Amino acid sequence: MVRIQALGPLRIWDGARWASIAAPHQRIVLAVLLADAGRPVPRDRLIHEIWGERPTRTAATAVNGYVMRLRRSLRAGDAGDVVSRAAGYELATAEDAVDIQVFERMVRTGKRYVAEGRMADAARQLSGALALWRGAALADVPATLTVSAEVARVEQLRLTAREEHFGARLELGQHAEIVDELAALTREHPLRERLCRYLMISLYRCGRRAEALDAYRRVRGVLVAETGIEPGPELRGLEHAVLTDDRTLAAPAVAPVIPAQLPAAVADFAGRHDLLASLDSLARQRPAPPVVVAGLAGVGKTALAVHWGQSVRDRFPDGQLYLDLRGSSPRPPVAPMEALAHFLHALGVRAEEIPAGLDEAVGLYRSVTAVRRILVVLDNAERPDQVRPLLPGGPGCMVLVTSREQQRGLTAREGAVGLHLGVLPPDEAAHLLRTLLPGAADEDAAELARLCGHLPLALRIAAANLRAELTPISQYNRRLAAGDRLAALGVPGDATTGTVTAFDLSYQAHSPAARRLFRLLGVAPGDTVTAPAAAALADVPVAQAEVLLDTIARAHLLERAGPGRYRWHDLVRLYARRRCLAEDTDREVAIDRLHHHYLSTMDAAAGLLYPHVVRLDLPATVDAAHRVGFDDPADASDWVAAEQDNMIAAILAAGPRHREAAWRLADQLRWHLDFTAPSAEWLPVTEAALGHARADAHPLGQAAAHLGRATVLLATSRYPEALEDFQRALGFARDAGWVEGQTCALSNLAHVSFETGRLDLAARHSLEALELDTRIGRTAGQLARLANLGNIRLQQGRLAEAIAYCERVVALESTIGEWQGQGTAHGCLGEAHLLLGRHEEALTYLSVALATHRRAGARSCEADTLRLLASVRAATGHVEEAQGLATEALRITREVGDRWVEAQVLIAQADLDLRTGDADLAVAHLRQVLAQSRGDGDRHTEAQALIGLARAHRLRGVAGTTESRAYAVQATGVCREFGYDLLERNASALAGS
Known part of the structure; x- marks a missing residue:
């Protein structure tokens, strides 16, 4: 911390304030010692500096007295000391105790940043250095030989720093902000060609071309008149460039937008002076501790955080990040990974570069913020674990958390400072x-x-x-x-x-219709509401609902969450609910209408988006009066994406009267969420739907709900649980006479059997499902079963049968048009031809499959197809392209959480490792697959991993022969047990060689 100020009148910190030095001779002594700080200064030199060639008889005694008083002043404020040396004195200070030293260090750093191209950092550093000046250097010290030389030196350095600062700001495109200051400084220093150059560039970029040329002529006139020389080549070249409108003079491209995510500060913010002062003080610490502002709902935590954040924007020049973590909200809290992706994207990281794993994303976030000065406002936090991954890495950053809880875990582990926010005085x-x-x-x-x-x-x-x-x-x-x-x-x-x-x-100020809608909104599930949903609740036309919502929003009882969408403050909603429970006897009927709105609209959307999937028919009791109509599938998809959280809330919150609507809505959402949302988020919804169906003892509902939950369990490789759920779904579907449900359950039983390596059983389930679909004339089901059979025969090594099944699918597809599993057969045909060494045919089929899966948004299928394409490209010698395809496949499969496809991609990656001669990396990938497949009970993938390990160890030469044979023998045993003929041939060849 600076304790001695010399960039202006000389001052010393005395422990409580900045104190001047009254005696002029004492100021000379300190100034000379400062000029030679860290080196001894002879007493005779000090005498000469003060009295010149005619010192007084008591000069030596006077100097000793000046030094003694300086020592007292310096020690009082912990500013340093004057140490006696042989026949002289030396000023000893802590690092950065003198503002001149700090200034010089900051200028050196700024110049280094300029050389490294870090112009924003350079501008900040040089601006901070120049801000240390309070006037002319040593302004109140009488002139002596040493003092004058020191003043000239630091003033010259100040001028250089200003030039460097102007240069950095020009590179940042700030010509308009500096042009007037440059003009004034150029008039003070007309011989500084660099200043003239910067002034000419600034004027030109501001569209003041004539003034730029005039500035050149003025400086040239002074140079010729006072020195007799012409301007240097740089300045002359610049004059020519201005005359010819040289493109190189154009301003640099605008720098990337610095994140500024803070909401607008609340108008007429009042009070909170002590808390604002506390935040200011904490922000000055380096590093600043995390701050948690805690208090009751409605007390103004967010308003305080945003108001303070907006007021200190200049302290955080690299941006402000903001996110509502929804800790106290009807919606689920924001997961750390979701928050990290939001922040990384705002900081310029492209979506494809954001890691899928939490630890990797945290590491990238802290790396990106390590050298930045950013304010991070985490609003409405639920718990410490939600906040910890969002703490940035740089000492220049600050985190401000708001919460209803004290978040003592952050105080204990991260040293957070808690601030309590009470009501206003x-x-x-x-x-x-x-x-x-x-x-x-x-x-x-x-x-x-x-x-x-x-x-x-x-x-x-x-x-x-x-x-x-x-x-x-x-x-x-x-x-x-x-x-x-x-x-x-x-x-x-x-x-x-x-x-x-x-x-x-x-x-009380609203009309009866507005008050009624407001009350009903209080009991509606979900976090937001649209005019169609509000119209269903109140049983009014949509146009009237729009007017009522706008009226309520203007009174701040609702707030706009986007075009046509409104949300509640949580306490406002609690208030509305209490009034509804007290006043509205028809609220259950209103919720019926809302459920019918969701059911009928979701049925219409599903008919456009997933026309061929198995789902329950809409019962005749559902009133479609408030159904939303769609122009096309894209319109339907947008509606489902926007409303899915509200529909999930309706399922989770359904009471006894609405249980059937809840499990029916869950069944309609099953395919949408399975294709578009992470599986783990869907599991609680399926379990709630199953609970509703069980409570009603409804066989059809239990069949649908078991199908929904089993689909999630299958996607997360929880095979035993998935198998049990699909079996129960099959039983309930038979009890309810739901044939389509039976075929769906059988097909998924085949899927579980396939992924756990029981291929014969998978084939039997698929054939039984095919028979049912054929009997009821369901073409889409037949296509799916034939495609499944093709994949099963492919894995069994019965390639001719696999091709025959898949060719039947391709032939039948023309009779049905788009269907959800489209592309599966092409993928199977591509893999079969790959195994047969027909690479051109494989590439053709797989390209069709990839385009189809991407069009349908089937991410797991897309990743699996990319994996196969990588194998084709590797087999044809395009290893680098294959590596890119495999990397993309791995990213997608980890993003969607499909463990089976991930294992297949890792096997393909290991094959690429072996092709490039990296057996150790291949072994690492294959061991990961082996452990995962054994944990999941996936015997087919286990056999593939064992064969891969046998190949990898064989490449290690004699040293790996024993291990290679051992792995091959294990693989042979698994293949024989489960009938993997093609794999068994490969394993036997490795075991016998």
Whole structure:
């Protein structure tokens, strides 16, 4: 920390304040010691500096006295010391204790940044260095030989620093901001050609070409008149460039946008001075600790964080990141991986470069933020584990967390500082009201603040109602005091009560229709609402619902979450729900209409998006009056993506009256979420649907719900549980007479058997499903079963049968058009031809499969096809291209969480490793596959991994022969047990050689 200031009048920190040095001779002594800091200065030299050639008889004694007083001053403020040396003195200070030293270090760093091309860092560093100056160097020190030389030296360095600063800012495209300052400095230093060059460039980029040429002529005139020389070649070349409009003079491309994600600060922010000062103080620490602002709902935590963040934007020049973590929300909290992806994208990391794993993403996030100065505001946090991965890596960053909880875990482990946010003090609450209600009398504002419990949310709602009603504030206060609100508002610390009262004030101002819709919104599941959903709740036309929603939003009881979409503050919603439970006896009927809106609209969307999948028919009891219509599949897809969270909430929150609607809605969502959302997020929904169906003892519902849950379990490789669920689904489907459900269950039983290596059993299930689909004339089902049989025969090594089955699929596809499994048969044909060494045919089929899967959004199938294409390209000698395809396949499969495809991709990657001679890396990949397949019970993949390990060890030469044979023998045993004929031939060849 600076303790001695010389860049301006000489000052010393005395422990409490900056103190001047009264005696001019004492200032000379300190200035000379500063100029030679760290080196001894003879006493005779100090005498000469003060008195010249005619020192007084007591000069030596006087110098000793000056030094003694300096020592006292320096030691008092821990600024340093004057150490006696032989016949002289030396100034000893801590590093960076003198502002000149700090200035010189910062200038050196700034120049280095310029040389490295880090112009933004250079500009910040040089700006900080120049900010240390408070006037002319050593401004109050009498001139001596040493003092004058030191002043000239540092003033010259200051001028150089200013030139470097201007150069960096020019590179950042800030010509308009510096042009006037450059013009003034050029007039002061007309012989500095570099300053003239920067001025000419700035003027030219500002469109002031004539002035740029005039600046050149002025400087040239001074140079010729005073030195007799012409400007240097750089300046002359610049004049020519300006005359000819040389393109190289154009401003640099605009730098990437620095993230500025903070919401707009709340208007008329009031009070919180102590907390704002605390945040300022914490922000000055290096590194700044994480700060947790905790308090009751509605007390203004977010408003405080955003207001302070906006006010200190200049302290965090590399940006501000913001995210609502939804810790207190009807929606699930934001997962750390989702938050990291959001922040990394804002920091310029492309989506494809964001790692799929949490640890890798955290590492990248901390690397990206390591050298930046960023403010991170994490709003509405639920728990410490949600926050920890989002702590940035740089000492210049700061994290501000808001939460209803104290987050003591962050205090214990990360050293976070907790700040409690209570209600506003009475004077600040009254001041806020006077700001919101100009002209309000002081006593009236103070009384209304008291009635509102000094809670910011309640204060603002009350003020909004007063502005809308044009009621005198005194009359409004009397109305409040006359009811039963006063006691509730006066309960100390009871924010919920205070908020409820404040909501009453706003609520009463609306029409009966708006109040009814507001109440019904309180019992509607989901986090947001649209006009069609609101229309279903209130049983009104959509146009009327739009008007009512807009009216409610204008009173701040709803807020806009996007075009045509509204959301609640959580306490506002609680208030609306309480009123609905007290006033509306038809609320269950309203929820019926909302469920029918979702069911009928989802049925229409599914008919466009997934016309051939197995799903339950919409029962005749569903009223489609509030169904949304779609123009095309893309329109339907957008609606489902926007409303899926609300539909999930409806499933999870369904009561006894709505259980059937819930499990039917879950069945309609099954295919959409299976194809578009991570499986783990879908599991709680399927379990809730199953609970609803069981409670109703409904065979059809239990069949559908078991299918839904089993689909998720299968996608996450929980094969034993998936197998049990599919078997139960089959039983319930038979009980309910649901043939399509039986074929779906059988097909998925075949899938489980296939992925666990029981290929004969998989074939039997597929053939039984094929027979049922053929009997009921369901062509899409027949196509899927034939494609499955083709894949099964392929893995068994019965390539001719596999090709025959898949060719039947390709022939039948023309009769049905688009269907969900399209591309599967082409993929199977491609793999079969690959195994037969027919690479051109394989490439043709696989290219068709890849395009089809991408069009359908089938990510797992896309990854598996990329894996096969990698094998084709590797087999034809295009190893580098194959490596790129395999890498992309691995990224996708880890993103969607398909463990079986991931294992297949790793096997393909190991083959590429062997082709490039890296047996050790191949062994590592294959051991990972072996452990995973054994854990999952996937015997076919286990056999593939064992064969791969046998090949890899064989490449190691004699040293690996024993291990190679051992792996090959194990593989042979597995293949014989499960009938993997093609793999067995490969394993036997390796075991016998």
